[in-house]
Amino acid sequence: KQEVTQIPAALSVPEGENLVLNCSFTDSAIYNLQWFRQDPGKGLTSLLLIQSSQREQTSGRLNASLDKSSGRSTLYIAASQPGDSATYLCAVRISGYSTLTFGKGTMLLVSP
Amino acid sequence: SQTIHQWPATLVQPVGSPLSLECTVEGTSNPNLYWYRQAAGRGLQLLFYSVGIGQISSEVPQNLSASRPQDRQFILSSKKLLLSDSGFYLCAWSGGLAGGGQFFGPGTRLTVL
Numbered sequence: 001k002q003e004v005t006q007i008p009a010a011l012s013v014p015e016g017e018n019l020v021l022n023c024s025f026t027d028s029a030i031y032n033l034q035w036f037r038q039d040p041g042k043g044l045t046s047l048l049l050i051q052s053s054q055r056e057q058t059s060g061r062l063n064a065s066l067d068k069s070s071g072r073s074t075l076y077i078a079a080s081q082p083g084d085s086a087t088y089l090c091a092v093r094i095s096g097y098s099t100l101t102f103g104k105g106t107m108l109l110v111s112p
Numbered sequence: 113s114q115t116i117h118q119w120p121a122t123l124v125q126p127v128g129s130p131l132s133l134e135c136t137v138e139g140t141s142n143p144n145l146y147w148y149r150q151a152a153g154r155g156l157q158l159l160f161y162s163v164g165i166g167q168i169s170s171e172v173p174q175n176l177s178a179s180r181p182q183d184r185q186f187i188l189s190s191k192k193l194l195l196s197d198s199g200f201y202l203c204a205w206s207g208g209l210a211g212g213g214q215f216f217g218p219g220t221r222l223t224v225l
Binding site: 045046 | 146155156202213215216219
């Protein structure tokens with residue numbers, strides 16, 4: 001059974017710092033991996049989708065990497081801003097027709 | 113572009129009352145549809161998913177049910193709510209093509225008193 005772990009559970013940084021959020025999964029035979037952002041009381045916003053054949057995806061100040069063999073993905077946020085404060089979740093799909101398995105998220109607080 | 117709607121946004125219901133939450137998707141056809149529940153400290157739990165009209169798969173045994181009466185409509189129901197049904201309910205869709213991501217609606221906050 002696929003399990004997804006996110007470390008740390010919570011992170012507090014001052015504005016301007018570069019930071020890395022970690023996601024690990026137990027079964028390396030994934031189809032793709034997706035990073036989401038969730039603001040309090042809101043739905044999930046998709047940030048980046050990485051297919052199993054890809055090593056990384058970039059969108060603005062966000063960069064996500066994928067290392068299938070080690071069962072890890074990282075989300076890199078450059079020059080963090082208070083508006084980045086949210087919970088970040090990663091999720092993996094193990095086949096093209098399977099559902100997602102989610103981690104419990106990392107709660108990020110960026111202080112001005 | 114595709115959009116996903118959920119209503120109501122918030123709901124307060126007494127124990128034992130019925131429930132109906134609705135989710136609709138615009139801008140796509142034949143989507144896969146999903147219902148999740150998010151309870152405090154427990155992460156996202158997949159409740160139901162559907163690959164087509166009338167086709168429902170249940171992930172967790174409970175007093176909830178789901179239906180898909182139309183291609184882009186997904187309904188979550190209960191005949192009698194329990195206190196433990198309180199939570200944040202999220203609907204999501206993904207394309208029929210393999211390799212796509214999932215995209216979520218704004219959610220419904222349900223409080224059962």
